Amino acid sequence: MSGRAGHSGKLIRYGVKIEDGTGLTPRVVAAEIDRIFRDSRSWTGRGVASFQHVPAPPYDMVVQIVSPGTADRLCGSWGLDAGGELNCANAPNLIVNVRRWVELSDQYRGRPYEYHALIINHEAGHVLGYGHRSCPGPGRPAPAMMQQIKGLHGCVANPWVYSASGRFLHGLHVP
Template sequence: MALVVAVGVAVGGAYAARRAAPDRPAAPGARAATARPAPPTDRPVVPTNGRAAGAITYPAGGTGTFRTATALGAVAGRGGRLLRYRVAVEQGIGNVDVERFAREVAVILADPRGWTGGGEWRLQRVGRDDRADFSVLLTTPVTRGRLCADPADHYTSCRNGDQVVINVARWVHGVPHFPDLADYRRYLLNHEVGHRLGRGHELCPRAGGPAPVMLQQTLNLHGCTPNAWPEVDGALLSGPSGQYDDPIPAEDPPAGDG
């Protein structure tokens, strides 16, 4: 959650999963077939709704190396400076398709309620070998501590120079006061990318109102209500500059065998 000095990370080793053929509806009047188990597939699934984390597993610390999404995405936003970003997942995090995770990141960052909605920024996802202005990294908690130059914190995420570091523990578990996991993930990504765009932490401007996305909602809402987006009702929502002195919770246990 804090702004820290940049450190390096090796990002490489592209990974792409096989895609399953889509289902097709039966012709009118056709007899229903007896249900049969779906064929096995090696394509893992990243859940996008609800608090259940599906099959995502991770150890406390991963390998420190990453597999990087390869696809080039469309430019999101109607005007402003263009920044290109790549997406990578740390080796050791299990059952995450890096290409699908990258698409989820791209959908969030392209939403008109996000940073590309106001005409100040355009964002484009690029592949492993393309020039990028920043990287979005899904990391284990220990690697998060190393990349964020804050080894004692295995709970939060951060922006460190040109690295947007997303702690897989928060991606899997969310936080207790943010009831919808999918919405929390949108907040988490928008908050850390907001730091890369030059924005600092903000305070709750009005009790009972939506929290600015740059409030440290992972730690506390301070009277505001959860909010995942920079823009609310068509306008950028900001609060007074500053941050609260909230304690960092204890880290979560690893999920599965990793």
């Protein structure tokens, strides 16, 4: 069990599960997720939540890295069409398509840590009850809750919930 990332807000105890055949290991992935949550620009930055990786249930959130087919099946069971490409979340489950984890998206080519941070921050945001947001304006950082894989719409790629100065990065709510 690792220590708590963040010191205030709702404590989210999370597990990490990796589908066989992905080539990833839970220990390595969990360490990267922990590093993301410890960044002051993540959900822990302003005390919205804190996160702790735990090795066994009970979990408040389960990060599952799975094959595209499994992601399509799981996301589809919640009425979402992942099209072999997308990630999804339906609390407590956070489904990460291994194709996206490994191949990244066009907006994050060559920057795997930043793209992983976007996936984790975006999908954890859904688990926390946050919906999608739009681009707040040309040249501005894209909110972590923006569906950046579908295009930046003038925004600059950004994986973080908060700016370096602690400002919440958001756009208009997208229904």
